[in-house]
Amino acid sequence: MSTTRGLEGVVATTSSVSSIIDDVLTYQGYDIDDLTDNASFEEVIYLLWNGRLPKKDELEELTKNLASDMEVPKEVFDYMKSYPIDKVHPMAALRTAVSQLALYDEEADEMTEEANRRKAIRLQARIPAIVTGFARIRNGKEPVLPKKELSFAANFLYMLNGEEPDEISETAFNKALVLHADHELNASTFTARVCVATLSDVYSGITSAIGALKGPLHGGANERVMSTLMDIGEVDNVEPYIRKALDNKEKIMGFGHRVYKNGDPRAKHLRDMSKKLTSITGESKWYDMSVKVEEMVVGEKGLLPNVDFYSASVYHSLGIDHDLFTPIFATSRVSGWLAHILEQYSDNRLIRPRAEYVGPDKQAYVPLNER
Numbered sequence: 001m002s003t004t005r006g007l008e009g010v011v012a013t014t015s016s017v018s019s020i021i022d023d024v025l026t027y028q029g030y031d032i033d034d035l036t037d038n039a040s041f042e043e044v045i046y047l048l049w050n051g052r053l054p055k056k057d058e059l060e061e062l063t064k065n066l067a068s069d070m071e072v073p074k075e076v077f078d079y080m081k082s083y084p085i086d087k088v089h090p091m092a093a094l095r096t097a098v099s100q101l102a103l104y105d106e107e108a109d110e111m112t113e114e115a116n117r118r119k120a121i122r123l124q125a126r127i128p129a130i131v132t133g134f135a136r137i138r139n140g141k142e143p144v145l146p147k148k149e150l151s152f153a154a155n156f157l158y159m160l161n162g163e164e165p166d167e168i169s170e171t172a173f174n175k176a177l178v179l180h181a182d183h184e185l186n187a188s189t190f191t192a193r194v195c196v197a198t199l200s201d202v203y204s205g206i207t208s209a210i211g212a213l214k215g216p217l218h219g220g221a222n223e224r225v226m227s228t229l230m231d232i233g234e235v236d237n238v239e240p241y242i243r244k245a246l247d248n249k250e251k252i253m254g255f256g257h258r259v260y261k262n263g264d265p266r267a268k269h270l271r272d273m274s275k276k277l278t279s280i281t282g283e284s285k286w287y288d289m290s291v292k293v294e295e296m297v298v299g300e301k302g303l304l305p306n307v308d309f310y311s312a313s314v315y316h317s318l319g320i321d322h323d324l325f326t327p328i329f330a331t332s333r334v335s336g337w338l339a340h341i342l343e344q345y346s347d348n349r350l351i352r353p354r355a356e357y358v359g360p361d362k363q364a365y366v367p368l369n370e371r
């Protein structure tokens, strides 16, 4: 038996949801650049779940269903109010609340395709309501109900702040959602597929995926990018800070990628958005620092920024709390997880690889009092 550390380069399944070929990312064959410039997040959800872009009436129906399914069972928010709220990370809150959602869904264990699609809409709709509801509850405020006439992106910001966003913020947030929606067999998506390949339910798949996304080597990196920028503080501090970190063999969050070696095609969109938004807020230093960090990490290590690097200054400029950055990633990525879960169910086989045994051999049991 031979092993590949971290399964690098191993092709573990076929999929038609998204592809990364020659550093080009597509969702169902549509280039991410095209979708980012033109599509609403709702269109992307439809595309990922159905393999084609929606017609007008199909989009209207999905948008209506998403808006009407955003209301979270009261019990979930009641329980949230009893969390040790000042110690709970929003990703932990999200993981718990999504698991709890299953308890109030009578169809949770119903395995027909129709039921799974209905649950997909409910999960896609309720995750933003949970993320924003938690953000408000921990500040002593009540969750805000979504407005049916708002887009998915606008509703997120509305439920978070209690005020409808301006057009620039809505557009930027929509682009960020489009950019994070799916990414082939990344760690959290693989986790979701492994879970549901046992024929476990959709809620279990999404709860597991949230756990995987939370880690700093994956979705959790975006929050850490902002911590790095805050630690650096000023453009002039970038050089000594990054040099010291690299000398100490520390990882610079938001750089490197398992699949892309010539750069993540999503990063340039977020870089442009960061430049624009930080100049609007009058805090260009976050963009300027980011550019300087990029120059140094590219120069010293040849590592390029991934999706998490510039998203940090984008979300910061939208006034979002830093520990909500990864839950926002989950709010978008749940669309991809659900597409992969539906695909897995449609042609399922248990996912069960092997491990090469490297432990001790031929051990004989020694009674407790002789050890």
Ligand SMILES: CC(=O)SCCNC(=O)CCNC(=O)[C@H](O)C(C)(C)COP(=O)(O)OP(=O)(O)OC[C@H]1O[C@@H](n2cnc3c(N)ncnc32)[C@H](O)[C@@H]1OP(=O)(O)O
Pocket (backbone or CB within 6 Å): 006, 216, 217, 218, 219, 221, 250, 251, 252, 253, 254, 255, 256, 257, 258, 259, 301, 303, 306, 307, 308
């Ligand atoms: C949405 C996403 O999940 S995108 C990724 C988000 N994660 C991050 O930004 C965290 C920082 N980046 C990393 O930790 C890695 O680049 C990963 C996890 C993304 C990819 O990991 P792998 O493919 O396993 O690469 P690996 O960690 O083996 O790195 C290869 C070499 O590059 C170095 N390296 C990789 N990323 C970085 C980094 N961000 N900073 C400094 N050095 C790095 C490693 O130390 C290693 O060096 P070595 O060969 O001298 O030991």
Ligand SMILES: O=C([O-])CC(=O)C(=O)O
Pocket (backbone or CB within 6 Å): 182, 183, 185, 186, 187, 218, 258, 259, 306, 307
């Ligand atoms: O694909 C990966 O390994 C990580 C990533 O960029 C993503 O999930 O968006």
